[in-house]
Amino acid sequence: MKVLIIYDSVYGNTLRVAEMYQMEFQNRDIDAELVHAERLEWDRYRDVSLVIFGSPTRGFRAMPTIIRSIRTGAKAMKDYRVAIFDTRIETRDIQSKVLRKLMGAFGYGTDHIGKVLKKHGFTPVVTPKGYAVMSAEGPLKPEVAYEVQMDVKALTEHLKV
Ligand SMILES: Cc1cc2nc3c(=O)[nH]c(=O)nc-3n(C[C@H](O)[C@H](O)[C@H](O)COP(=O)(O)O)c2cc1C
Structure with missing residues (x-):
């Protein structure tokens, strides 16, 4: 059994979150x-x-690279389960009302990835997750480490089925 991130x-x-996922699975x-x-x-x-x-x-x-990887991998992934996460700024941390509205309307990376996966017939096994940064270039909010622990625990349950 293998998990590919x-x-x-x-x-x-996002790399830091990916590494946290890897460590939690390895644990x-x-x-x-x-x-x-x-x-x-x-x-x-x-x-x-x-x-x-x-x-x-x-x-x-x-990122376009992620979308491309789904398009090129759709056949190879045929029997794989999928999950999605992104990193983002939470709407409550955005001062501009206009920007908050736009974020509500256009969504986040997970929405984009989810749409492309759906087009290729994939449904994520758990609700896609967004991890918050403190400002536009980071760092991650401190609660992310605990959230990842909980999210990997939930994903592991799906791997047993
Ligand atoms: C040019 C730019 C555009 C961004 N656009 C959004 C956005 O539309 N919505 C959002 O929630 N965060 C946005 N962010 C915040 C990033 O999602 C956040 O900093 C993310 O953690 C960066 O991940 P990385 O360090 O892996 O590149 C943006 C940041 C930058 C620099």
Whole structure:
């Protein structure tokens, strides 16, 4: 059983969350591999139980590299379970009313990834998760480490089924 965590990250926040996921799976004796979306070679992987896509939210969207990795991997991923997370700024931390409205209307990286996955016939096994940063380039809010622990625990339950 293997978990593949496909990520992209500009400032390192999403990478940090991806590493937290990897560590939490490994603490549960589950093999978890991290791969940057640009370096992904789908045919290198066998016996994958779960693929997790992690992206920063930028301009209300996920990174193009992550979207590309889904498009190129849809066939290879056919029997895999999927999950999604992003990093983002929480609306309550946004001063501008207009920007808050736009965020409400256009959503986050997970919405973008979710739509593309759905197009290819995939439904995430758990509700997609957004992890909050303190400001536009980070760092992550301190509660993220605990949230990841809980989220990996929930994902692990799905791996047993
Ligand atoms: C150019 C830019 C655009 C951003 N756009 C959004 C956005 O639309 N919504 C949001 O919630 N956060 C937005 N953010 C905040 C990032 O999502 C956040 O800093 C994220 O953790 C960055 O991840 P990374 O360090 O892995 O690159 C933006 C940040 C930058 C620098």
